[in-house]
Amino acid sequence: MGTISLNNINKSFGSTKVLKQLSLDIQDGEFLTLVGPSGCGKSTLLKIIAGLEQQNSGDVIIDDKNVNSTRASKRDLAMVFQSYALYPHLTVRKNLETPLKLRDYSFVERLPLIGNFVPSRKEKKKSIDDLVFKTSETLKITELLDRKPGQLSGGQRQRAALGRAMVREPVAFLMDEPLSNLDAALRVHMRSELSELHNSLKTTFIYVTHDQAEALTMSTRMAVMIDGELLQLDTPSEVYNNPSSLRVAEFVGSPKINTFDAEIRSDGFAEFNGIRLEKKFNTNSQKALVAVRPEHLEITKDSNKPAFEAKVSYKENLGSDIFYHVQVDQSDSKIIVRGSPQAGLISNGETIKISPSHSEAMLFEISGERIR
């Protein structure tokens, strides 16, 4: 079991409020990502779940037990840190053994020398050895067990840190940006390994990241946090395609979503850059914002399609896609459009016609709420 509930968590450091009335339910076996820009309070939230940080008010409930006053080590959670935080003076094997020894050995058994004479220790030592071996096999670090962290590469240290978390067989794993110290290729590789690990362990994962690509690829649900508030909690595709507010829409997705000033006409249709959106919205506002993702803007030569003109100022060629940074004629706003390389070359300075996908365009109030 590994359900975790957070009820109305508040946390402030001095006068800065880091978490504001945050509530969150995490289901058993879920891969939940806490994602948000740096400084949004996601790491603090993770530390509160872990018990390393005390909330000012609110409850943390793990498996229907209130753990507000339970020590970090008694919550039966394991944490993987960004800097791995392996004990630098111990071998990988000792690093893996440490949490087990601290949990399973009694005080006397832990004593140096004297501990060796306690008969019950031998049995426990054997089960610890077995667990360490089993874990190292799963993570393919068996041949590294007798090395010290200083002799390992970044990826190997990452595995060792994962191993130290896994040996305890905790109710949930907490991960604080575990991949951000790795190089780009290894990061992508470890993403898939973590997902596989989650599938085979079927344990709850709570994963903190500022990298939305990690959140979108790995998680079963993602929680978008900005400025200490939980803005949206949903599956990655739902968060991407159906953001609840402009802040979520702008944070998730790369390149960033394009926004246009729009007017709501008296008949309820929105109009921007001279284009009337073929979609009726339910609002009383006069002004609103239209948001369209770069892939939902089409470069067109068809003069019958409603389109606006813009000038290409910069091209970003990613091989599979080309992103055009363009300057819209009537306004001074810059937007990004995705084009496919097959569509032919467009050079800098050229004027193109852009036609938005009416079904994918989203409308937001000036204040940021979604208008549906």
Add this chain to the structure above:
Amino acid sequence: MLARHYIGESWKHGLLIIGALIVLIPFYMMVSMSLKSQQEIQSISGGLVGAQEIQTFPVCTKHGYTEEVCTMRPYKYNFWFAFKKAPIPRYLMNGLIVTVSIFLIQVLIALPCSYALAKLRFKGREFVFSMVLFCLLIPVHAIALPLYVMLAKAGLVDTYAALIIPWTISVFGIFLMRQFFMTVPDELIDAARMDGMGEYSIVWKVMLPVAIPALLAFAIFSVVAHWNDYFWPRIVITGNRDLFTPPLGIREFRGGIDSDEFGPMMASIVTVTVPLIVAFIIAQKRFVEGITMTGMK
């Protein structure tokens, strides 16, 4: 062009060589005088080791030894007589007991203090730390008298305790270790907490091994300072020769009928200095190893 370059370089080296000589010459004199005979020392002859002629030493016979016993080579005589005249092994032992006890207790106190000052959040932490810094400014000599009075009232004068207790809380140690602990990532401590260690376990099982390089640096400062300390032992050890530390022991060779016999005196100084130099060389090697210990970040 090339010659000019060499001239430009050589004056720097010349300056450095002069500096090195100023430091090394007293050592050279000490070693040399501990090997030579009294006549050679007084006539400044014989180079480093002297002629090493077998001779009979008058001061030795004056002490009641037979002429046969007192006839030997100067280097042998100097060291033999130094050990005969004063219980040098006892002094070395005292020096060891005092410096090691001081260092161990200093570590015992400084590590938890500096851990708290560097890594725990509590009200008044900055104030406490500023008090630590303030204490660094107090010279020992200013508080020597009150300290002595306190120890005297407690009846501790002429004991090991008097030599050790005043030094057990080292503000310098607390400061040094606190600065080092500031560089240890918080995540390492959080990881230890998740593993189930208490705060004291973290200090001794995580912070201590990580801090070995800094502790070695501190050990060099602490041990050298207290091994060489003459001022404090001179105050609190008033008569009991069994408690003399090495610097007090050397003083034995001053004064008395044979006060001008430098050979045995220098031999005793060599004996007292060598352990420090050996310890330093060993520590230096470990020091470099410690600094290259990576894997923390």
